Amino acid sequence: MDEKFEMSGLMLWPTTRCVLNAFSRRSKNKRDCENPQRLASETCFSEKEVKILHKLFKKLSCSIFKDGFIHKEEFQLALFRNSKMKNFFADRVFDLFDVKRNGVIGFGEFVRSLSIFHPDADTNDKVEFLFRLYDLRNRGYIGRQELKEMVVALLDESYLCLSDDYVEAIVDTTFQKVDIKGDGRIDPEEWKLFVAANPAVIRNMNLPYLKDLTPCAFPNFGLMSDEDDDSEIYGDINN
Template sequence: MGCVISKKSERTPRYEEPSVLAATTPFTAREVEALYVLFKKLSNSIIADGLIHKEEFQLALFRNRNRRNLFADRIFDLFDMRRNGVIEFGGFVRSLGIFHPDAPIEDKIAFPFRLYDLRNTGYIELTELKEMVLALLHESDLVLAQDIVETIVDKAFREANTKDDGRINPEEWKDFVLKNPSLIRNMTLPYLKDLTMAFPSFIVSSEYEDPEV
């Protein structure tokens, strides 16, 4: 059966109206409502409080609430926009909006920079880049020897760090990505283009009507 959303539906803590989120993201109000169905499912998978905890996030990514990974931890931290240890609905929608095909390229470039900036210093250092690359490889099917990984990372770091000061700043990162656009290929999820078509089980009963409909 599909999921029906109405104005009378029980709302999660700090719920933000679809029209508000649609005004600040690439999603339409009806798509925001579809995301709300997904959010409620994730946020009640372990703790029924309408907030996504790290264990629930791990469960959604790995089907295992106890599996820890630096990559997943960093993604969770970036989705946790209020820095209060949970993902709220507004942060969930705004973060997913960065992966929308119509999201600004600047946002898609900035997100992985923040991902790699493990110490939150405003720079990416060589050790941080290596840690994240190893974490990403751990979650993929690609197996590379440690020395090969270090050679690849060292080369990329030298190319990006044009000031040769041992750290990559946001401008250097932007220039590096623009020269190597494949680095942000995974920052675009095509199915976010039309959520109501991607997830046909969502039947949206809404007071919001999109202008183009």
């Protein structure tokens, strides 16, 4: 079987990368703004970059509901120019950014999640995030059916029509490579070993333009010009 298809079940799909690209190229109110110094200390971003990200965040969180949180409809609107557009991988990324699992993304969640895709982020964090992306049922392991669902979603997105037998072959081949214990599931330990042997799996977990983030990276929004007043963005939380 073609190596491309053998490994396809465990790659970060193009749409997932597109989702994150859009987040980093675009972007709640004060009550949800965490202290920028603290966010900078906990992520790969500088304090100034956190403030730039806040401007991006405001663009997203005010597009429909204007309540200072990114709702799934706003997420979809930013990605597809259509708030009703459904996409399997976009939904998965939204769910993982929604760390509190309350149906919305707060600013702290936004910054911390994006930080995982920073080129300087810890590789273990990238490996863990990607594992959770595939752990569709949040059971702590990737099951055979979950992998199959991911493969089918990729094929649908790529407008590829493969027989069910071929899809099953992809899943079988992948499990033979990764499921070292032979128990029909991929656990975090097996996943880490697989990624260590196949680093290309997390290649798309790096977004180069998150490094040395500047307002010039977002000309369409005129973000964070020299005239921007940080106090307008953060109010008293800088004190």
